[in-house]
Amino acid sequence: KDLKEAVASRQFREDLYYRINVFPIEVPPLRERKEDLCQFVNHFFRLHQGDLKKRLDGFSPSAIQKLMFYNWPGNVRELENKVRQAMINAVGPLIYREDIVFEDRKDSPSLKSFKEAKQEFERNYIMNVLRIAQGNVAEAARLAKKDRKDFYDVMRKYKLRSQDFRIP
Numbered sequence: 001k002d003l004k005e006a007v008a009s010r011q012f013r014e015d016l017y018y019r020i021n022v023f024p025i026e027v028p029p030l031r032e033r034k035e036d037l038c039q040f041v042n043h044f045f046r047l048h049q050g051d052l053k054k055r056l057d058g059f060s061p062s063a064i065q066k067l068m069f070y071n072w073p074g075n076v077r078e079l080e081n082k083v084r085q086a087m088i089n090a091v092g093p094l095i096y097r098e099d100i101v102f103e104d105r106k107d108s109p110s111l112k113s114f115k116e117a118k119q120e121f122e123r124n125y126i127m128n129v130l131r132i133a134q135g136n137v138a139e140a141a142r143l144a145k146k147d148r149k150d151f152y153d154v155m156r157k158y159k160l161r162s163q164d165f166r167i168p
Contacts, residue, residue: 030072030079037068040076044083051084057093059086066097123158126151127165135166 003021006012030037041059049056059067063086072078082100089099112120125144133140140162141151155162 030075034068037079038064040079041067041083044080045087048084048087052087054090055093056087056090056095059095060097062097063095063100066100070102122154123160126154126158126160130155130160130162130165133165135162135164137162 003012003017007014007017030040041064045056045058067079067082074081082102085101086095086099089101090096091099126140129140129144130137133143137151137155138148141148144151146154
């Protein structure tokens with residue numbers, strides 16, 4: 001929940017908000033950091049492996065792929081529940097994509113189009129290079145082995161500003 005909104009609507013005590021809001025840390029939802037998904041899956045697998053009376057070796061690549069394409073509206077807690085459900089559903093030593101069941105079809109796994117996936121990759125790549133170069137476009141273009149003018153064009157395409165990547 002957004003505690004600022006809860007304070008504004010008097011659903012959360014203001015004095016308590018200021019007591020716990022000493023050093024806020026922003027943690028993006030799982031759907032925005034899919035690169036962490038495998039680590040969470042492995043953690044939850046190890047955590048719950050002792051609860052079951054059967055031997056499981058882990059998740060198949062197709063099962064991991066199915067998890068990666070899901071939107072995760074319930075965030076990490078939903079992932080933990082899906083890992084446990086899949087472990088219970090599994091028949092053999094490996095957990096397959098069929099062992100993972102999503103009830104709500106509107107949030108079911110779906111592939112992005114090639115164009116969307118390519119654009120997402122390109123934007124993330126440019127952002128990462130700019131972070132490494134600390135906003136220095138000439139250095140970022142050199143690292144990416146791309147002409148500086150072309151690099152600027154891609155930055156414009158994704159509305160990226162070099163000053164947003166500079167470290168004060």
